[in-house]
Amino acid sequence: MGTAMDNEAAFARALLDAEAAVPAGIEGREGGGAERRFAVYRNNVHANLVDVLAGRFPVSAKLVGDAFFRAMARIYVAKTPPDSAVLLRYGGGFADFVAGFPPAAPVPYLADVARLEWAWHGAYHAADAEPLPQEALAALVPRAERLALTLHPSLRLVRSNYPLVTIWERAARDGGDEPVRLPAGGEDALVLRPALEVEVRRLPEGGAVFIQALQDGARLPEAAASASAAALAFDLAASLAGLMRSGAVVGTSGSA
Amino acid sequence: MAASVSFGTNPVPPRGGAGLKPEHYRTILDSAPDVGWFEVHAENYMGEGGPPHAYLTAIRERYPVSLHGVGLSIGGAGPLDKAHLSRLRVLADRYEPGLFSEHLAWSSHDSVYLNDLLPLPYTDATLSRVCDHIDEVHDAMARPMLLENPSTYVAYAETTMSEIEFLRAVVRRTGCGLLLDVNNVFVQAINHGFDPFDYLDAFPAEHVREIHLGGHAEDEDAGGAPLLIDDHGREVAGPVWTLYAEALKKTGPVPTLIEWDNDVPAWEGLFAEAKRADAAIAACRTSQPGPAGASPRP
Numbered sequence: 195m196g197t198a199m200d201n202e203a204a205f206a207r208a209l210l211d212a213e214a215a216v217p218a219g220i221e222g223r224e225g226g227g228a229e230r231r232f233a234v235y236r237n238n239v240h241a242n243l244v245d246v247l248a249g250r251f252p253v254s255a256k257l258v259g260d261a262f263f264r265a266m267a268r269i270y271v272a273k274t275p276p277d278s279a280v281l282l283r284y285g286g287g288f289a290d291f292v293a294g295f296p297p298a299a300p301v302p303y304l305a306d307v308a309r310l311e312w313a314w315h316g317a318y319h320a321a322d323a324e325p326l327p328q329e330a331l332a333a334l335v336p337r338a339e340r341l342a343l344t345l346h347p348s349l350r351l352v353r354s355n356y357p358l359v360t361i362w363e364r365a366a367r368d369g370g371d372e373p374v375r376l377p378a379g380g381e382d383a384l385v386l387r388p389a390l391e392v393e394v395r396r397l398p399e400g401g402a403v404f405i406q407a408l409q410d411g412a413r414l415p416e417a418a419a420s421a422s423a424a425a426l427a428f429d430l431a432a433s434l435a436g437l438m439r440s441g442a443v444v445g446t447s448g449s450a
Numbered sequence: 451m452a453a454s455v456s457f458g459t460n461p462v463p464p465r466g467g468a469g470l471k472p473e474h475y476r477t478i479l480d481s482a483p484d485v486g487w488f489e490v491h492a493e494n495y496m497g498e499g500g501p502p503h504a505y506l507t508a509i510r511e512r513y514p515v516s517l518h519g520v521g522l523s524i525g526g527a528g529p530l531d532k533a534h535l536s537r538l539r540v541l542a543d544r545y546e547p548g549l550f551s552e553h554l555a556w557s558s559h560d561s562v563y564l565n566d567l568l569p570l571p572y573t574d575a576t577l578s579r580v581c582d583h584i585d586e587v588h589d590a591m592a593r594p595m596l597l598e599n600p601s602t603y604v605a606y607a608e609t610t611m612s613e614i615e616f617l618r619a620v621v622r623r624t625g626c627g628l629l630l631d632v633n634n635v636f637v638q639a640i641n642h643g644f645d646p647f648d649y650l651d652a653f654p655a656e657h658v659r660e661i662h663l664g665g666h667a668e669d670e671d672a673g674g675a676p677l678l679i680d681d682h683g684r685e686v687a688g689p690v691w692t693l694y695a696e697a698l699k700k701t702g703p704v705p706t707l708i709e710w711d712n713d714v715p716a717w718e719g720l721f722a723e724a725k726r727a728d729a730a731i732a733a734c735r736t737s738q739p740g741p742a743g744a745s746p747r748p
């Protein structure tokens with residue numbers, strides 16, 4: 195018999211590895227065999243974590259069906275068990291795993307949908323902040339040249355080469371297993387929780403570059419220049435108004 | 451939403467309470483049910499903001515709340531996670547729960563969180579470790595904790611003392627209180643082949659500050675012996691209610707939580723179970739005049 199740490203390590207290893215034998219010193223009733231009993235723990239660990247992922251990525255699960263999703267999630271769980279008792283943080287690597295999971299290749303946009311769902315989850319639990327009222331926009335215009343905007347802590351961007359927001363909306367609405375003709379081209383999503391509801395919006399061309407630049411601390415003219423360089427059709431006034439209207443701006447700085 | 455509010459002291463009363471589920475937030479606020487209190491799993495409120503905190507704040511303004519940790523791994527071989535302890539302290543300071551509890555179990559090894567309440571052997575060495583961990587929790591939390599008796603599916607060959615002996619020693623050495631999970635007693639008794647009433651008789655009832663009731667599923671082990679799974683996925687079983695009435699005779703009226711964490715029913719289903727606990731507590735008061743039954747414990 196090893197140290198307590200060794201014994202615990204053996205127990206933990208046998209939980210995560212379905213092929214492993216019951217650890218030494220573990221017994222059933224009256225010293226009897228414990229295969230079936232130990233399997234209850236093994237099953238709990240996997241099933242509970244798969245349930246966490248299924249609850250966190252419901253649209254992804256709809257797109258591929260429950261059985262496929264659970265089988266895929268189970269592999270992720272075995273490869274990447276949680277590193278914190280705060281399970282709210284679990285699943286951050288799931289989208290990347292999906293992107294590299296060959297059986298999911300027939301649904302090429304699945305990883306982006308998972309990214310969008312992770313962003314949704316992050317926005318749901320993010321810090322709270324009061325959006326600036328829309329009227330404040332007019333007051334900002336005269337000093338727009340020098341202005342940087344503080345964006346809402348829940349704000350997340352998900353950029354995609356697929357019509358991501360359309361896919362997400364349809365799946366959330368209809369169940370997602372209907373073959374649908376998708377619009378051509380990519381869509382960028384803005385995920386935001388100005389109050390209690392998480393909102394997902396389709397961004398106009400250049401919008402994601404603009405918001406990303408603002409998030410990185412750029413002042414308005416620089417952010418607008420980056421967006422125009424990325425997309426000729428970028429419309430600063432419309433993008434700024436859209437941001438304000440959605441409740442994405444919580445403060446300003448650099449007005450001096 | 452982010453403003454900090456002081457809730458003041460608001461002890462958890464000796465009544466039926468319900469595990470707080472996000473599915474029920476709205477119904478609870480809209481219908482203001484006459485339920486004694488709510489219990490939350492601490493880890494579900496370790497996000498920064500959003501609906502969980504907004505709703506818990508609103509519910510805490512209306513009801514007493516108990517904080518129940520599921521991830522501290524008090525029975526673990528390694529040291530406690532200090533960052534997790536301080537997250538618990540922040541939550542306790544924010545919501546001022548009337549009770550705080552954790553499990554006699556481990557759930558993390560070497561920074562991997564296994565998300566289940568796993569069993570430990572009962573030996574002198576594990577006893578010292580659990581006591582050290584509880585001392586550390588008491589220091590970090592600046593409030594007493596209640597330790598919950600586990601439900602388990604396997605036993606350890608190296609175990610040298612009974613669960614009751616172990617729990618008694620922990621209480622004596624650390625001064626912690628106990629959370630008596632009556633469903634866990636029943637599950638343990640069936641799974642390991644002892645009489646649950648004997649276990650209750652030996653349980654240090656004078657240290658019980660809270661009771662848990664929950665549902666279990668029925669299975670069998672490889673030898674065909676019944677194996678109960680503590681899944682919190684249904685109503686409390688009949689024999690567990692019987693055992694609960696017996697437990698109340700020993701503990702007197704104590705706050706009693708209905709745990710229903712999987713296949714969560716509509717609020718009415720959970721509320722009905724809490725009312726059933728209320729009725730059992732009322733029956734225990736009338737059948738037991740005298741110090742134990744007359745007034746709630748401090």
Ligand SMILES: [Fe+2]
Pocket residue numbers: 598631662664709
């Ligand atoms: Fe419990």
